[in-house]
Amino acid sequence: MVSFYIRFLLLILIWAFILYSSRQSTDGLLLLFCAISLSIYFVIPIFKKKLIIISLLLIITILYAFLLDEQLILFFLLQIVLYCFESAFYLQPRYYRSLLFGVNAAIFIFFLLSVSISIDLTAALFILTILLSLILSYLNTYYFNLTDQTQLFEQLLDEYRKLKRQSIKNEEAVRMQERTRIAREMHDSVGHKLTALSMQLEILLMKEKNDLFQSMKEIVNESLEETRKAVRALKSDDVEGISSVIQLIRKLESESHLRVHFTTKQGVLSLPLSNQNSIVLYRVLQESLTNAMKYGHSREIFVTLGTSPLGHLNFEIKNTYELNKPLHEGFGLKNMRQRVEEAGGKLEIFQLDHTFIIQGTLP
Known part of the structure; x- marks a missing residue:
């Protein structure tokens, strides 16, 4: 989309040319139209029903052309083109096409009623407005298709992120369940058997002092302690x-x-x-x-x-x-x-x- 500052500068230049060209006959009506036009232009973004406010702006602009000097028609046509270009980024295609149809009909009627414009020039200008309308209509359709695709992409991307986060959570939950199961089996199986073996070796040592039995008991106790550490580590959810x-x-x-x-x-x-x-x-x-x-x-x-x-x-x-x-x-x-x-x-x-x-x- 063309920068707002560029569009606003074009609008100001058009109005400057209009006021300069009609400086000899400038009256309150032209200044009033200028003030109303710029006021409406600035409030377009804050209106929800933009079709109404844009239609009002175009109607007022076309009235300029009917009521004021026909020598300024070129500037008013440039204004209309600028407003139509502006509305291409606000209105949905079906509303925008209706707006362009109404604008073309009004311009055609103006050309027919104008006595200072020849038939050949009228036909040329009307064909030009039709071509501009087709270009603007294509721009409007392309812009909203691109906007819809962007929104769809953002929605799909958001859903993808949600699914990915959920997948990671499910994977973590499954991993914790598996770790808990392994820890329980180690505690119930290996831990209990090592404890029983340690007690049997203790009984043998009580009956007979033997270095081999003592060494075996120490190894069993170390293994039991390592098993307990492993069980605690498996139950822990900390990641380092x-x-x-x-x-x-x-x-x-x-x-x-x-x-x-x-x-x-x-x-x-x-x-x-x-x-x-x-x-x-x-x-x-x-x-x-x-x-x-x-x-x-x-x-x-x-x-x-x-x-x-x-x-x-x-x-x-x-x-x-x-x-x-x-x-x-x-x-x-x-x-x-x-x-x-x-x-x-x-x-x-x-x-x-x-x-x-x-x-x-x-x-």
């Missing part, structure tokens, strides 16, 4: 380390129109991240992806996790960034840098070839 990053990416992809290219290099998935560093990594990725959604030029984001020769975690987040202005670290980036440095790591933020890059290291 790289798994939390993967879940974050899946969550953001499901809730927004993002494409995250996630790359893990050798050794990353087995890194023993502390709980503090897991939280820092999660928050850094969360802030980076949020910034990319807000300020990025495209919806593609590249996330890479790797390891350094010292065994530290390296991370890099990249996305395209079209605005050519100096880098300014806001609250989010400053908070991100502070988090990483408090965890003993380093963070670098820079722009290179229309690419916004965040690189960092965590011990």
